Amino acid sequence: MNWVLIGLAVILLFILLLFLKIKIKIDVLHTEDNNHIKITIKALYGLISYTYNVPFINFDKDSASLEIETKQNIGNNKNKPLLSKDKQKITPNEIINNVKKAKQFLEKVIHLHVIVKKFMRHISVHKLEWKSLVGLGDAAHTGIVVGTIWALKGGIIGIVSKYMKLMSTPNVMVTPYFQENLLQTRFECMISFRIGYAIVAALSVVKYWRNTKGGSQLVRTSNSRLNDNSYGKLEAND
DSSP states (O other), rough: OHHHHHHHHHHHHHHHHHHHHEEEEHHHEEEEEEEEEEEEEEEEEEEEEEEEOOOEEEEEETTTTTEEEEEEEOOSSSOOOOOOEEEEEEEEEHHHHHHHHHHHHHHSSSTTHHHHHHTTOEEEEEEEEEEEEESSSHHHHHHHHHHHHHHHHHHHHHHHHSSSSESOOOEEEEETTTTEEEEEEEEEEEEEHHHHHHHHHHHHHHHHHHTTTTTTOOOOOOOOOOOOOOOSSOOOOO
C-alpha cells in the first residue's frame, strides 16, 4: 500500500511539474561604461529564482582570439561587493570546431525548425522593450543607420508577433543623436511558458536525434513531415 501511495505521489508531482509555469527575464544593456547581459529564471511565483550573468566577450588583437571575462560576487557586503574576475581565451580553431559541431547537430535533427516553431507558439511575451540611442556625428549617416535599425527591429518584432503570443504592446524606440558619436541600447524581455511544452520539445529533438544516430540522416519523402498543427541616456536597472 505504501508503494502505491508513493507511486501516486510521484505521478501527481510529475503532472504538476508539466503544468508548472517558467518565467524568463532577459536584460541587456550596452553603454560607454556599463555593459551586461542578465538572464533571470523564476518559478512558483518567485520562490525559485536563478540569475545568470552572461560573460563579457572581447577580442584580443595580440593572440587573435576571443577573451571571455566572467565576474562573480565573493563578499557579503551589499554596498561594496567584492568581484572575482576570471578570464578565458578561445582560439579561432576552437570557434571553428564548435561551429562545425553545431552544424552537424542541426543536420542530424530532422525538422528541428518545425519543433522549434511548435514550441514557440506556447511562449507568451509579457514585456518587450527595446530602446537605442545612435549618433555618428554626421546627420546624413546617422539618418541612414537609424533607418536601418528601425527596419531591423521591425522585422524582429514581426517574427515575435507571428510565432509567439504577445501579451502587451512592444515598446520600441530609436533616438538619433546627430551631433554626437553615441551607441547605446537597452533590451528587456519577459517571457513565460509551461515546462511541459519544453519537455515535449526536448523529447522530440531526442527522438529525431536517435533516428539519425551514427551521422546518417534518414531519407524521407517530401510529404513525410511533422504537422504544423525614454529619451536621454540609458541606465541599468537595480
